[in-house]
Amino acid sequence: MNTSNWIARSVSRLRTGGISTQKNEEKTTLRQSNKGDLASKFVAKNNAVAASIGSVRSTRERLKATLRQRGEALSPRMMRRAYDELRAIIDPEVSEVEGGRRAKEMSAWYSGASPERRRDLWLLMSEMFVADPEKTKIAQAQYAAALGTPDEAVAEVNYRRATVSPRRRLLQRFSVYPEGIPFLVKLRAEMQTALKSDKRLAALDVEMEYMFSTWFDVGFLDLRRLTWDSPASLVEKLIKYEAVHDIKSWDDVKNRLDSDRRCYGFFHPRLPEEPLIFVEVALLDEMADCVTPLLDETAAAADLNRASTAIFYSISNTQPGLRGVSFGDSLIKRVVELLKVEFPKLKTFATLSPIPGYRAWLAKNLPSLLQSLSEKELSELGRAVGFEPPTAAHVLTAIDKPLNLPENSAAQALLMRGAARYLGRELTEGKPADPVARFHLGNGARVERLNWAGDPSVKGLKQSYGLMVNYLYDLKRIDKNHALLAQGKIPTSNSIEALFN
Numbered sequence: 001m002n003t004s005n006w007i008a009r010s011v012s013r014l015r016t017g018g019i020s021t022q023k024n025e026e027k028t029t030l031r032q033s034n035k036g037d038l039a040s041k042f043v044a045k046n047n048a049v050a051a052s053i054g055s056v057r058s059t060r061e062r063l064k065a066t067l068r069q070r071g072e073a074l075s076p077r078m079m080r081r082a083y084d085e086l087r088a089i090i091d092p093e094v095s096e097v098e099g100g101r102r103a104k105e106m107s108a109w110y111s112g113a114s115p116e117r118r119r120d121l122w123l124l125m126s127e128m129f130v131a132d133p134e135k136t137k138i139a140q141a142q143y144a145a146a147l148g149t150p151d152e153a154v155a156e157v158n159y160r161r162a163t164v165s166p167r168r169r170l171l172q173r174f175s176v177y178p179e180g181i182p183f184l185v186k187l188r189a190e191m192q193t194a195l196k197s198d199k200r201l202a203a204l205d206v207e208m209e210y211m212f213s214t215w216f217d218v219g220f221l222d223l224r225r226l227t228w229d230s231p232a233s234l235v236e237k238l239i240k241y242e243a244v245h246d247i248k249s250w251d252d253v254k255n256r257l258d259s260d261r262r263c264y265g266f267f268h269p270r271l272p273e274e275p276l277i278f279v280e281v282a283l284l285d286e287m288a289d290c291v292t293p294l295l296d297e298t299a300a301a302a303d304l305n306r307a308s309t310a311i312f313y314s315i316s317n318t319q320p321g322l323r324g325v326s327f328g329d330s331l332i333k334r335v336v337e338l339l340k341v342e343f344p345k346l347k348t349f350a351t352l353s354p355i356p357g358y359r360a361w362l363a364k365n366l367p368s369l370l371q372s373l374s375e376k377e378l379s380e381l382g383r384a385v386g387f388e389p390p391t392a393a394h395v396l397t398a399i400d401k402p403l404n405l406p407e408n409s410a411a412q413a414l415l416m417r418g419a420a421r422y423l424g425r426e427l428t429e430g431k432p433a434d435p436v437a438r439f440h441l442g443n444g445a446r447v448e449r450l451n452w453a454g455d456p457s458v459k460g461l462k463q464s465y466g467l468m469v470n471y472l473y474d475l476k477r478i479d480k481n482h483a484l485l486a487q488g489k490i491p492t493s494n495s496i497e498a499l500f501n
Contacts, residue, residue: 100176
């Protein structure tokens with residue numbers, strides 16, 4: 001039997017749920033695989049039982065065992081067979097094409113496997129395809145000994161090669177066939193939830209992030225404009241993936257693709273009909289302070305002859321499997337360059353952004369914020385919320401419906417002051433605490449202006465009491481803003497600074 005027939009037959013056996021139908025164990029497994037959801041529930045229940053009594057075995061223990069324990073999706077025999085199939089993919093004696101074909105066969109088995117069996121495959125890929133520790137140790141010692149000598153460069157190369165895991169080669173073989181990269185992106189997306197409870201998968205996740213950062217480098221991506229005339233399937237993806245302001249109708253889509261709007265996305269040659277990230281832009285004659293007019297389907301298109309400002313009001317990543325791979329900074333900069341060519345009168349490039357972490361942050365930090373107020377400010381706030389001296393609980397109750405607060409009230413001022421502190425001062429591990437702020441400030445923008453009732457939707461009120469923020473992309477100050485952030489100082493405008501006082 002030649003290698004091609006062997007691998008095809010082996011993977012075919014995996015797909016049906018049993019490596020050997022001669023054993024009762026494999027017959028049981030086959031019956032379970034035909035029961036669909038019932039089998040999944042049964043295995044999940046057994047997993048929980050096994051975990052509760054501390055009997056979950058490591059991947060290596062399962063490969064050496066003879067019998068399956070409760071809660072294990074693949075039997076030891078099947079685990080060994082799957083492991084052999086994965087190793088056959090990176091067999092040094094087979095060509096890239098043959099390795100890719102074997103990987104494709106494995107992906108076909110994976111597509112038909114239950115979630116529990118898929119997880120077993122992740123574990124095999126994560127734990128059993130590691131760099132040889134002895135070779136790594138020897139290469140490291142040789143590199144340390146060669147430092148400062150003519151042999152240093154060669155020793156470094158040898159050390160780097162020794163630390164490369166077979167897992168990387170395995171992922172490369174999956175990328176050989178046309179659908180391989182999309183398959184891996186989906187696999188990693190499925191794995192994200194399991195990562196939280198099973199740290200054994202971390203090695204595979206990090207390896208995939210590294211490989212994706214190479215395969216999805218912006219130099220390999222196409223920047224395309226999406227319009228009302230784009231294929232319907234592509235416009236539907238815009239509806240599906242919009243993550244900031246939900247698209248509610250086809251009229252809503254048409255409004256976002258009108259003459260005074262622009263929408264751009266990055267595409268990869270292996271996912272030609274899947275935008276990896278897209279940005280929606282409104283062309284206006286001033287900086288927007290509220291998202292409602294931008295989403296108004298009945299509003300007339302703005303006069304492009306008067307447009308002086310480009311507002312980035314929605315940026316959405318579409319592929320959870322590409323978490324950690326950065327596209328946004330390059331996308332914005334590329335779009336700015338295109339807009340400057342198309343509309344030479346544009347002078348201001350800014351966002352109208354949500355503040356998704358603000359409400360949760362304020363609930364936790366309100367006591368310290370109250371302590372920072374002067375006696376006069378605290379007294380005014382007490383009168384505004386109906387309790388003196390005001391406690392955090394009273395204030396939170398009073399501001400729960402911010403749109404009902406009197407204009408320029410002490411409670412409104414407190415919300416604005418808290419937001420300025422959150423966006424302009426709060427750092428987590430040296431980076432802005434708010435995820436959207438982290439993105440834009442990391443790209444060289446600065447916190448420009450806070451907007452009361454900028455997003456009065458249910459989502460906006462839930463996230464940030466309806467507040468929105470403008471981040472300004474001053475092309476002449478991007479490098480300076482980067483330098484400030486590197487020093488732990490968040491770039492802010494004078495209007496934001498004034499809210500601290």
